[in-house]
Amino acid sequence: MIYQNYQVVADLSDPIRKFAEHARDISLTWFDGQRITPLQRMAAYYEQIALLGFTHVRPEFNIEPVVNARGVAVPVRESRVYGTPFCDLMCFKREDAVDLPKVLLVAPMSGHFATLLRGTVQTLVQDHEVYLTDWRNIRDIPMSEGVFGLDEYIEHIIWFMQHLGPNTHLMGVCQPTVACLAATAVMAEDRSDCQPASLTLMAGPIDTRVNPTQVNELAMTQPIEWFEQKLVGMVPLHFKGVGRRVYPGFMQLMAFLNMNLDRHRQSFKTLYEHRVNGEDEKADLIRDFYKEYFAIMDLSGPFYLETVKNVFQEHLLPKGLLTYKGRPLNMKAIRKTFLLTVEGERDDICGMGQTLAAQDLCSVLPAYRKTHHLQAGVGHYGVFNGRRWEAQIYPVVRNMIRSAT
Structure with a gap:
């Protein structure tokens, strides 16, 4: 009800x-x-x-023109290049772009539309072809399209990387950092030509045992059955996804x-x-x-519950116990991908050290392929949006991508 x-x-x-x-x-x-x-x-x-x-319609991206080296404002083209019933892969590209590095930016499925990363895209598109996961509102997807859980989330990242081809860079913001790291491990173990050239993980819950925040502690206060009974509901009759279990x-x-x-x-x-x-x-x-x-979208109930249980309660990834379709993830398979982890000093959602934990998990990666950036004076959203993101964090991201290209 x-x-x-x-x-x-x-x-x-x-x-x-x-x-x-x-x-x-x-x-x-x-x-x-x-x-x-x-x-x-x-x-x-x-x-x-x-x-x-609240509204349940995705706002427009409205990416503004980019000023090039000659001081000319260059329009940014927006297009849908690939998609599934659950997600559209959007491309943002300068009209004068030639051989720019391709970046797959994975947006969180956490109650907001991908337009929450508008500022991230606006900055990245200066120097890159940006591809963004535009997740669809699960309440508008018929049950006939199947279940969407954590495995399907990881699978989508792999599909999109395969679609974009070799030498594509992968970036996850907040929640999808876990799935991005998992997808990288799967592609690395399969020796895929499409494994990420670089992986940027920004303010994500890789290991929430480190400096737990109020959000992390809330996940530990109740058993998973409580979340299922109290927070997961059924999509009402007058929506296409009627009958789906969702976290509204x-x-x-x-x-x-x-x-x-x-x-x-x-x-x-x-x-x-x-x-x-x-x-x-x-x-x-x-x-x-x-x-x-206030523009919101629902989360798939199975995906939400699996994330709470596997990531925030049982910490399966840092324990080496997380699986993908029953297959244990092998972090030691990641040998070629450059890794950048970014955290905010004042982040009250993902505490300092939680994203940095990915560096230790990728234990076989050479030290010269690993970089960590702790940004002073920013909270969670400041890591990927705003003045410090543009002036201080983005140059680190851009330089790492250039090094890995």
Whole structure:
């Protein structure tokens, strides 16, 4: 009944939010070249109401043109190059690109759409052909397409790497770092020509026994049966994926919101103040962030439960016990791939050392193929988005990829 109850509330509140959005537009009527102050306040209030709700439609990527060495703005082409019922492989490429390194960027399946990595793509596309896993909302995928679990997640990465061919670089952000490392091990043991030239793991839960965070501790407080009974629901009737067991995106987002509730309240207050004071550019930044943040997708129930159990509770990967389709993973098979691990000093989701653990697991890799970067002053999202990502982390990523190309 979890999902059904949510959907009833959502269906009732959506008309109210749409009304508030229209009322905001009407309130922004100009009078004699000046905005009427009471209407400004009313519009700011309506904006808050319109924003306070979740959507289940992926936003547009809207990757902006890239300025080349001659100072000319070059458009970025976006296209779908491959896909499965569960995921589209998107390509982002500068129109003047010639023989740029190919990078497969694996987005998390953690309640948000792949557009959460828009800033990561925007930076990477300056110097690379970027391919991104655009996971589809599982509630819109019929049950006839089959089950999606951790094995299928790893399998998709292998398929995409095979599609892109040799000398492709692999990058995982947060949750998919485990699957990226697993896929690399499988391809390395199979001596595939398509094994990653380099592997970049950013702020991911490779070994959550190291410096456990609040998120890690929550996973350990209850048995896996509790997560299945309390957090996994059934997709309601009026969606294509009716009958699928899912971890609803709204539950994941609520958990994230509750971790920093005071900060989010202050953000909405600041949004209101900026809008009333006519500081629209500052207000738009906050509004756009929350429009993206409140765009949610559901997670496959089997995938979610397997991730909680195998990664956060039983720590199978660092113990050497994780399997892929019943096949034990052999980390010692990874001998050629350059490895970069990146962490944030203030990350409250993946603690320092959790991603670095991949360096020890790849014990046969020569030291010159391993690099670790700890970024001072950033939290989880700052590792792959924002000013420090662009100025300090990305150059390390770019240089490693160049070394491995």
